[in-house]
Amino acid sequence: MKLDRRGFVKFLVGGVVGTMLSPIPWKLTDDIAIWTQNWPWVPNPPNGANSFKNTISPFRGDGIGVSVRLIDQKRAVTLSGVPDNPINQGGMSCIDLSGVQYHYNQAVRVKSPMVFRDGAFHAISWEEATGLFIGKLKEIRDQGTPEKVALVDGSGPGTMKDLLGRFMACYGSPNYMSMPNASDTEAQILKLMYGAGGTMGYDLENADFIISFGCGLLEGWGSQRTLLAYKDWRQEGNRGKTTLIQVAANASTTSSKADQWVAIAPGAEGAFALGLAHVILKENLGNLGALTGRAFGLGSGVDSQAMSFSGFRDLVLEEYGPDKVTQVTGVSPEKIQDLARRFAKAKSPLALPGRGKGTMPGGLYEFMAVHSLNALVGAVNRSGGVGPVMSPPLTSWPEPALDSVAEKGLRNARIDGAGSRYPFSSSLLHQFADVVAEAPKSPVEMLVVYKSNPAHNAPSSKEFNRARSKVPFVVSFSSFWDETTKNANLVMPNHSFLERWEDGTTPAGVPFPTYVLGAPVLPPLFDTRPTADVILETTKALGGSIATSFPWKSYEDLLKFRVAGIAASQQGVVSVPGSLAEQQPRGFSSAGDLWSSLTENGCWYDPSQRIGKTATGFNTPSGKFEFYCNGISEGLRQAGLDPKRLNVSVQGEAVCMAHFEPAEVEGDPQRYPLLMAPEELAYVFEGEVPSSPYMTKIWPDTLLKGNTLVIHINPEDAHNQHLYEGDPVMIESLKGSAEVRVHLFNGVRPGTVSMAEGFGHTGFDGYIRDKGANTRDMTTVASDALSGMPLWWGTRVKLTKV
């Protein structure tokens, strides 16, 4: 049939009308609309029964309790704080909240053991991996050179740290290193001034006048508990009861939230503390009466080496008058006087040493100055003050059995010089890196890295990587494809924190002993193994005295052994749901009871051992708090070091007392006119893992813009260099350079540049990789006088417009 024109039009019109009257278009639009609601590429998270399991979050090393929400007991979805954990009381940090995201992130997890062969990584079986590891260990040991194995450990205080240290000792290598930390300096202070072990506690909650010498209290200093104290200070009704003074070069969160910010020349914190001490001593303010019979070296005396000295009072009165301190610190004499008086007159004054989050060790003398200041105002071992916190009463480790190889190996001096050249330090990663990098042939044959990423965040990552590239065999236990792991020869991935046992002892700053324990929450997602069990397996394979030193079947077994000690001591209490709210935590009847409540709720603590609650003596040579540290003169003598030839700016008795060591920053001030201060931020994390994808949402665009890091400079400096907001510049130091953008910020001290830490990753996935620049690639690391600890708070840089 031929359709004529008329027919066609009829057909057309009829068709349209007919279709519109039929249900077809309506049904179709409806279906289409429904389809847009169910796009197959939009994930649809399956629902199921909710349950919660408590564990601890390992990232910050402060053992906060987290509650994992599980769907059908097999899928972890969100994390929240455990309200009755005394360290965080339910509060969380952004990295801890990201735990599940790290657990599931396929792109960053190492899914099976890997070996680097012929220019590429190959997946291997666990048998092969442990075989390789053990074989290599045996080989090195058989050559009689166990000291050629070095280990870098990034774990916080806890059983794992002890286990790895013990393993190295039994194997016969002194070269166990931890990632540098302010606790290292605190440990030296505890030993030298307090004559104590354990950890340094600061009773922030009960202090009423706090001077923080650059601590990033609100950026992550200490543990999450610091923030609980801050919360109390700012509680409606408590306002004005506690005063927080922040002494720092740049405007930080802490300085802005403090009651007063004392802007100080960078690196002059020690001088400032001594300036305050001067006013207190001169005006006889302080709480000097409290020190009678309890302090050594405030006045003149004779030390344990029979050397007479005139003491701290004279030193401070002579050397640290306000005018001189003003010159160094840039703070007016009036301000110094005023602050000293207010501080000394407060009921519970407390001074805090340490910069940023406390991931950087401090100058030993600087810390001594702050602790001396605490002693002058009677803050030592007092409620609302400072003092040593005993370790939790875990079963102590049995004496390790050492065979002749181990004994011989341990007699070697540590590569990093800790204990020999630097008698007061126990681990100096940057010195190790320097030595290995400079040596014609690496003194280390095998480097083992656990829970840390030194290739990115060693004090000078450049130096570490130079050293690492010389080491023939690098083993990483990391769960993630971090920079260190990407450059390892053998990777034996650890379980994620949701899959493994984890514990921790008192975190930095907490004023009473704590012990936290986290049990596995989920079965392993990939072909991974807990490192602790790999180590225990290795000890068995190595046999002999090593095997006998590690009688435990598994890590769980070892933890039970350790926890039994707490049960036996019958000290302390365990947190139970609602315990904090009701202020009635619970004791425990048996080791089994303790174990089960620990695995369920995660935390033991002992409020009766809080600072100031127990009478604590000083186990120093003098039996007193030592302004003049006998330990220093003894240590120097034992190490055979001549005090006159040390890298210390003073001579004579001042070597043993707090004094100001001027900052030694490498580089020509003419060529590198600005000082780069690495900035640690609460919302940027740097540790075992970097910031999570979740966290990238927090970042303001004055921190990172696209893939470019934004550094902050004072408008004055910008003006001098003709730089405008957002300008791309090259920042360059002696060690390295990077392209960044500038943000003009009044809060940066003129002459300095503030650059955020935690960027410039080359490992992990696209959410963090190649974003920004790594400050550690640029830092010139200074070694602290006497302790040799790495200091990198200032690096000379120059900016050139690109």
Next chain:
Amino acid sequence: MEKRHGIGEGVKYGMVIDLDKCIGCGACVTACVAENNNTILEDETNKLKSITWLRLYKFDNKKPYPETEIGYLPRPCMQCDSHTPCVSVCPATATDYDPDTGIVSQIYTRCIGCRYCVAACPYHVRYFNWFDAVWPEGTEACLNPDVSPRMRGCVEQCTFCHHRLMAAKNKAAMNGSREVAEMDYQPACVEACPTRAIVFGDLNNSKHRVYELKQSPRAFRLLERLGTQPKVYYTTTHEWIRGMSDNWIDKEKGKEKEKAKAHS
């Protein structure tokens, strides 16, 4: 000023955020993203296209060194109570204001993506899904089943974790009660905050903490003079933050200061 605290009638959920306690740590943001399945772009620095239901603003007082001060302000949806800007403009009734709770919600499957609400909201709390939903490889496994992931092309915003209210209501119903207990319904950001800077509850219930807190002379709301009646209050002792939050014109600054003084 009389009507300042007059927020609707009946149950009206709201927040009081103490900016003195807020330390800008970002825990609230992280908790929110995790709880509410916000999509994550590889480049989140593009604040113009990324989705952050709870956005953390960082700013400073612009004063020269060393008088410079930093401030942080967490900005959830303000849940405007009066003539809610986004609700009135939505052509498809995809945005709704629940008179029983005061919570503004978004029906993702009804949203046509016209973005009129995005334009209408002065707080920038409304986010359009410019991209298909993406998460880091494998992490779809930790998506929260209580909150459906959104499809490209629709608008979303903070709902005060409305799904938690549903759960709390169920719990209350199981216990034979019709009233949701204060602590049974708390959004994820409130729960995560390590300094407890965010307090949440029924603004009209004198037994809830927010009732008292919102009446503090230091309490204010963002862009108050626009008349949106936000149900999120802020408190601070820092005068400059207070002034900044309502666009004080230079000549007003003196006046407002006096007023604030007289008030406290």
Next chain:
Amino acid sequence: MDSALFPEGTKRCSIKIFGFWFSVWSLIVLWGLVGAYFCLRYGLNKTNMNDFFAFGVWIVVDLAVIALGAGAFFTGFLTYIIGKKELKAIINATVIIGFICYSGAILMLMVDIGQPLRGWFGFWHANVHSMLTEVMFCITTYLTVLIIEFVPLILENRQLDKVPELHNFSHRLHEIMFVFAGVGTFLSFFHQGSLGGMYGVLYARPFAFRTGFMIWPWTFFLFILSAIATGPCFTMLIVWITQKVSGKQLVKRSVFNLLAKIAGTLLLTYVILKILDTWYWAIFTAPSLGFDLMDFYAGGPYGFWLVILEIGICGIVPAFLLLSPKARESNVVLISACILACIGVTLNRFVFVVQTLAIPVLPFEDFYGYLPSWQEWAISSAILGYGGIIYSLAYRYLPVFPQEVELYPENLQPQTEG
């Protein structure tokens, strides 16, 4: 070749030249289709719109073409309701332009909304409080009216007209066209006003917000006035271009004069009211929301010069030019004035759409600029291409200008078959 389709008594260019002309427009449309594919397939992240600039160039073009397309209803109103019979000479052209503008705007909106497949939810789940709902209803209904107005013209095609039923149908439609003109005017008054209301009610956007009387009826009428003032200008411009391109006069000069007079009067009224509105807003409304007038022009590229350009150079100047009988005698002046007026209204819509959103209200936000991506430009220009195609086809095959035959009687040759 296709001369059998030409309107009776007219001459058109060769199919080759037309083919070339046609393909230029088609290429533009094709480019737009490529852009649209990107946006529909991969999402609106392909545009440079964002959560600040929720509306971008598309909405500016939408609002501008809807304003410029106002010539259709307004001329219809003048012709059929007021009885200005002279305007019959251009009524067809205005209908086509109106149809292009409105249908183009809707096509572009289908890409602009994030969920085009749910576009009809606006009707299904209508929120009667939303200005946008009103706009959606009115625009779509008005487009239907435009189609009804356009259909008889299509049916007047020489070949279609031969079909008696169609001829009859078209004739009947013509007879009741005043009804549609009335309905069209009514609908257009609504949505033109509502488009203004869409911004005027954004009380959280101090730049656009107007209070009380200044919103209703003031802002509504400002939008209506600006549309009916510039719509005729646009019509004149297009007709003039058609004349230039085709190389012949299609409409008598008196028609231009009449339109210019009307447009000029309206434009002047509009500008006076607009200045009053701006003054009131600057002195009272904005400060009450925390803004000094100059705060709005302090940051970014959108400075106070925009106000001078929009209201002064593209408002007052063309108004006076159009009103002056001496000035509008000159074609150059008349067309320049039309161009200025069209720029002015486009600028006005741009300011409402983009500048409103650019000005940070939240004090923690910075000023951001906005530059459309190529996809946005492509789709925007596709409207131009689409218009070019429809208009060219209409001109070639439909008796758009009734005066053409009158002006060129020599073309009216006896019909030859074949």
